[in-house]
Amino acid sequence: MDIYNIEYNTEREKLIIPEYGRHMQKMINHTVAIEDREERNKVAKSIIAVMGNLQPHLRDVPEFQHKLWDQLFIMSDFKLDVDTPFPVLTKEKLQERPEPLEYPQNFPKYRFYGNNIKRMIDVANSWEDGDLKNALTLTIANHMKKCYLNWNKDTVEDSAIFNHLYELSDGKIDLKGSNENLTDSSNLMRGKKKKHTTTNSNNSGKKNYRNNRGKKRY
Numbered sequence: 001m002d003i004y005n006i007e008y009n010t011e012r013e014k015l016i017i018p019e020y021g022r023h024m025q026k027m028i029n030h031t032v033a034i035e036d037r038e039e040r041n042k043v044a045k046s047i048i049a050v051m052g053n054l055q056p057h058l059r060d061v062p063e064f065q066h067k068l069w070d071q072l073f074i075m076s077d078f079k080l081d082v083d084t085p086f087p088v089l090t091k092e093k094l095q096e097r098p099e100p101l102e103y104p105q106n107f108p109k110y111r112f113y114g115n116n117i118k119r120m121i122d123v124a125n126s127w128e129d130g131d132l133k134n135a136l137t138l139t140i141a142n143h144m145k146k147c148y149l150n151w152n153k154d155t156v157e158d159s160a161i162f163n164h165l166y167e168l169s170d171g172k173i174d175l176k177g178s179n180e181n182l183t184d185s186s187n188l189m190r191g192k193k194k195k196h197t198t199t200n201s202n203n204s205g206k207k208n209y210r211n212n213r214g215k216k217r218y
Contacts, residue, residue: 016075020051028075037081044082048072110164112151113144118168125172137173138180141165146188158182 015025027047034040051068052059059065070089073080078091120140127133141161148156161182162175 016077017071020054020071020075024050025075028072028080031082032076032079040080041082044072044080110168113147113164113168117144117147121165121169121173125169137165137175138182141175141180142183142188145182145185149185149189155185 012022013025015022024047027043027050031040031043031047034043048065048068049059051071052065055064059068066086069084069086073089074094078089117140120136120143124133124136124140127136141158144165145156145158145161148161158181159176162178166174166176
């Protein structure tokens with residue numbers, strides 16, 4: 001063995017996608033150097049088949065096939081010129097920055113109400129005035145009060161909920177001067193308190209059972 005010609009990884013070409021290994025990278029480099037296009041296409045398809053064998057349960061899925069071809073072009077440093085069943089990935093396309101996503105919260109000022117409340121308010125705004133709209137408006141206000149109590153864990157005046165509803169509806173739903181009364185706070189939180197009491201009762205029973213274990217019975 002010629003110890004002076006040993007090849008170390010630190011001296012080798014950096015792998016673009018290390019998961020596929022150095023032999024796959026050498027195969028792709030060899031394919032890029034093939035002059036005959038027909039032969040180059042044939043070898044490229046063989047490489048795709050080998051790449052797919054690494055995940056056999058996905059190799060026949062169209063979306064996964066597209067991913068393999070994209071990775072093939074990336075590993076060839078976009079120098080591979082072959083016929084593909086998918087649009088050719090270019091370096092410019094890969095480096096494109098995606099469009100910024102809109103923040104999902106419609107009204108960040110009152111996050112404790114959630115997005116569904118804002119959607120319900122928008123629906124109520126689209127309805128014609130009448131008993132049905134009034135019923136929906138009160139339902140929304142009561143649910144807003146419950147959401148507020150879950151967040152604040154205290155109490156809240158109906159006037160505060162009406163002010164928030166007026167603001168979230170862009171002034172289209174105004175209950176500030178009405179005589180409507182929302183459900184009492186204790187009734188809205190009754191189910192939560194009952195569940196909490198039951199949980200404590202169960203835990204207490206388990207604790208007593210553990211404490212009595214091992215005691216003598218006469």
